[in-house]
Amino acid sequence: MRASVIVFPGSNCDRDIAVALTAALDQKPAMVWHGDTSVPPSDLIVLPGGFSFGDYLRSGAMAAQSPIMKDVVAKAKAGVPVLGICNGFQVLTEAGLLPGALMRNRDIKFLCKDVLLKVERNDSIYTSQYKAGEVIRVPIAHHDGNYFADDETIKSLEDEGLVAFRYVDETGAASAAANPNGSVNNIAGIYSADMKVLGLMPHPERLISPALGGSDGAPMFKSLTEALS
Amino acid sequence: MNELTHGASLDGGEHPEPVDVTDELIAEHGLSADEYKHLLEIIGRTPSATELGIFSVMWSEHCSYKSSRYHLKKLPVEGPQVIQGPGENAGVVDLGDGQAAIFKMESHNHPSFIEPFQGAATGVGGIMRDVFTMGARPIANLNALRFGAPENAKTRHLVNGVVAGIAGYGNCMGVPTVGGETNFDKRYNQNILVNAMCIGLADTDKIFYSAAKGVGLPVVYVGSKTGRDGIHGATMASAEFDDQSDEKRPTVQVGDPFTEKLLLEACLELMSSDAIIAIQDMGAAGLTSSSVEMADKGGVGFDMNLDLVPQRETGMTAYEMMLSESQERMLMVLKPGSEPAAKKIFDKWDLDFAVIGETTDTGRLVVRQNGIVEANLPVATLADSAPEYQRPFEKTAAQPVVAAEDLPDVEDLFSALNSLMGGAHLCSRRWIWEQYDHMVMGDTVGRPGGDAAVVRVHGTKKGLAAATDVTPRYCYSDPYEGGKQAVVETWRNITAVGATPLAITNCLNFGNPTRPDIMGQFVGCLEGMGDACRALDYPIVSGNVSLYNETNGIGIPPTPAIGGIGLIDDHDKLTSVALTDEGLALILVGETKGHVGQSLFQELLTGDFNGAPPPVDLALERRTGDAVRELILSGKLSAVHDVSDGGLLVAIAEMCLAGDVGVILEPYQGQIKREAYWFGEDQARYLLAVPAGEATGIIAELSKLGLETSQIGLSSGKEITIKGGGSIALQTLRTAHEGYLPNLLA
């Protein structure tokens, strides 16, 4: 499986995701500079976490206008899977590949901690190695992770089962207390209509070995390897 | 004042226009009359405005260490592990396998009090530049913070701003902020301390220094443009506060972490070639101190044309440009011919790149603007001639040892425990470190909340442990013992995770050094630090001094913050403080004498800290710590915690809360007062958790080494219980412990 990681000025989880992908795929991803105009042939494109362009103006706004994004959008429309983590999720919404927007956290502060997520469905290329409804522990680290979309959009996301992950408590309930940032319906990640594009605020690439405090992120990369190899 | 000649001179150079010197002007530049006289002797004529500015920053306390240098020279700075001690941008320590840790701690106290967000942010940015300018990729940040009393109206604003500022800069850089310490004390009400530490990783054969050796080499400016930021910032940071300080406000700089991230990547990219001969970040006193240091260390002169410096504002004078403290800038000396390739890298990262001059054989710093020489000074003299003062000092009087019997009795130990754990001194710092991205880079194997934070050396099994510590109340009561204790506590914190302590950096925060009592604190702390470092083979490789932390004559308690690092060969062997299983024997190693003077328990009961602090037995510390570390590395221990602030019962509670498992403790039946046993702050103690079956063997092993060791409890349930002496639910403790800061700061 060939993966490409887009590197924006200010990306800072590009190395982390490359490490996770290399471990899962036994092959290094291509690191693609934002100023390039085409992504090499890839089975998966990843937009990593970080502070592209300093998160100045709005998180992800300037990155979404980068030269490379035209090709990322075209490839996504042609069915190439695109995974956006954290800042990458913000870029995906700014680029129009996913609906809605990520606003400032409810409590205004940057928040870095492990949270519990419910895997809403396991029939996607990203989640086949999880059980549907499984509760996993994955870290978040963001300032602007408060997912917002208008009622109509939320309704269609919910009706079509496009919510990928939700912030939950130990029992799997999407309670207010389990919501770290104020996201509508505790939404932590969403799919595109064809389920090929996934954007999520939590960082599965940070929890891939017991030494780092857990491995609940690893199945996502395993799922991708299985689906795309 | 003397009006000396200018124009053409003996050394063949051109002399700049002299400034109209007045006593006020000299005073405004932070120079004493004697210092100005000395200046005149050195240059043999009246200085230009730019020259006066250059001298004023080079001779400021901040740059010249004029009050502290004499004493700093006595610190131990050597060891087989040391590659570079004090004197460069940061210290360098060997990690084996061709790798090195490069680290330093620095203060940003005054700016953070004036503008907490930007002050703290630019402090973090500055210390990271010190580290990556030497060729290291920063891999961990820590911060040592002192705020005023929690109930002080300004404290909330300052804590919020400082923490957000540190987070804003470090998170954007993508460097995990993994540890630190936080104190609240009314004596910091007007002078908070913000000390930031950065650790970087480099290959030993790819370390960059600041000596610009060679003549005719291009001097290159990279990074952000120069603006009128913080002009006179360096002299401000050395001046005592008064109530007019608010008027100095516009000297605060705004940090741009995005640009620094680009600068980091661009510098590291250029460093992978062999283009760089010397490099130095532009910190306090910007272009002045960087150019003088590089030229001086290389034994050359610099000829710089300021017209070529990238500028953010129009109409800047040479004086302003030489003193500007605009952030996110670097000065480099490159191999001739490498400029185009170097420029390409900086273009790619959208950063300014400008050749602004060259190295010369004149030994002079020549600064030109609009074709006019604005400064022409001898580099070596400028660098070496800074005054060095042996200021008079008065030793701090010894305090009596407080007898435990003199403290009131406590009926309910657990209610005292709850008050301590839920108070400002010991409450959870989670509210702070959850605002820091402490996991980015994917190598954090010891997260905040434990004794020492640990980051993996990328791609290896090695772990780099780090902790910052000082107990200012101990230092205030007895500078010598307090200085020892600060060093020893970092050593213990690093030991408690299983790492071998390697070396330290420091940030020496004190009041006004012209006062003999303050100077006495300084000298005492340094002696204690030096002795501890020698006893532990734990040298000082870098550091920073911040004096004049004083407002209207009231100084801070002496606060020599120590940042230590250590190494563990296999991070799978790390232990943590968390008591995660039932059925573990809890073993106390070390002698408990019940020292209550300067303890948190004493303050809880009497409202104040009094008497002598606990003495530190350096030989015993070393023996105890080495034995504990050996046990950790042999894989026999399930959890380890050192006993410090708050004493034994607090340390036990911290282990229980971290692992969410309770403990049943044996009642104390010895000779000292019960309260002093549970809450005394005797040093050189650790708590070990081991599978119950192994306890006897381990106790025997440690006892054979002459270490007092005993089993004091067994883990079980969700409460802390003393047999026959009551109990407290972990949930109750947790609510108090976790609730304090969010409630204070919301």
Added chain:
Amino acid sequence: MKARITVTLKNGVLDPQGKAIEHALTGLGFEGVDEVKQGKLIELDLTDSDAEAARARVTEMCEKLLANTVIENYAIELE
């Protein structure tokens, strides 16, 4: 020519920053403060001399970059 662009959140979009400011103002003892909203102000210089052309260009800047029209409105003033 100078342009002054204000970007504000659309009605119905939750404004955490506005809420936090409101909370802080109340905490400082300011009473009767309500409906606090935080937006952005962007000022820029344009070489254009024709106001209509300038407005068209700035509108395009807003649509493309300066505002996220999913959640934000913008208003343009030229001087």
Added chain:
Amino acid sequence: MKARITVTLKNGVLDPQGKAIEHALTGLGFEGVDEVKQGKLIELDLTDSDAEAARARVTEMCEKLLANTVIENYAIELE
């Protein structure tokens, strides 16, 4: 009564956001754009009916919270 407060960086203070926006606009092909500055806009409702009293209160809010007067200026409009 409604108050509209604009908070802008003082002259000479580095404006990283403005700089980045300018750069991005240029990257998008907008030419002749210069001196981009980013500031804040804060809007709020006040129960005050007296404009002078309202202005005094809002000024105090700015000094205490809304603006960081170390590096920022503010302007108040009442409606």
